[in-house]
Amino acid sequence: MPENTSTSEDLNNVNPLQIIAIADAAFDLLDKALVAIDELKKNGAVITPEQQLALQAKYESLINRADSQFSGDHWKIDPPPAVQSPVIAPESD
C-alpha cells in the first residue's frame, strides 16, 4: 500500500509543539462551530425577539465601529521580508 510521505516530511521540519498548538487552535475553532450548529438545529423553530435584538445590536456595533474593527495588529499586512543584496567586496588594484 503506497504511503504518502510528503505530509510527514513537511511536518518533520516543524517543531512538534508548534504543530500541536496550531492543531489545538484549529480544533478549538471547529468545536465551537459545531456546537453553534447544534444550537441552531435545536432552536430551529423560531428566532426569538431576544435573539433578533442581539443580532441587530451586533450589526449596529459592527457598522458603528467600522474603523476599529479592522485596525488590530492582526489586520495589518506586513511587507515581505527584504531581500539582502550580497555584499561585494571592492576590487583591489
Added chain:
Amino acid sequence: MKHLKILLFAVITAFVTIHTGCASKGDLDPAGVYKGDALAYNADQAITGAYESFDKFVKWEHTHRAALSQWPEIKQAADIVRADARKWIDQAVAVREAYRNFPTPENAKSLQGAIAVLRAALAQAASYYEITGSPKPSS
C-alpha cells in the same frame, strides 16, 4: 501539509456555514425587531458572521505565523482577506442600509446579491489554500 490544509478548510467552512445560514420568513418571531423580515435578518447575520469569520482567520494566522511560515499560501490567503475584507463588508452594509431605508423589491434584489457576494468571498478565501495554494486575483 495536505492534512493541515483540510483541517483549515474545515474550520473556515464551518464558520461560513454557521454565520451565514439562512432563516426563512416562518423562522422569525414577528414581534422581534426584524418584524418577520427574513431578508434583513439574513443580511445582518451574513455581514456580522462574515466579519467574525474573517477576523478569526486573520487572527489565527497572525498568532501562528512563525509556525506556519513554511506554508506561505496561508499567509497569502490571510493577506487577501486583510486587503479586501473591509471592501466586501462595506459594500454589503451599503446595500443593507439602502434596503433598510427603502425596502423596495429592487433593493431587496440588490441585498440578496450582496449576501451572495459576501458568501462567495468567504468561500473564495477558503479556497485559496485548499485548491491551488496560491492567491487568485482580487476583483
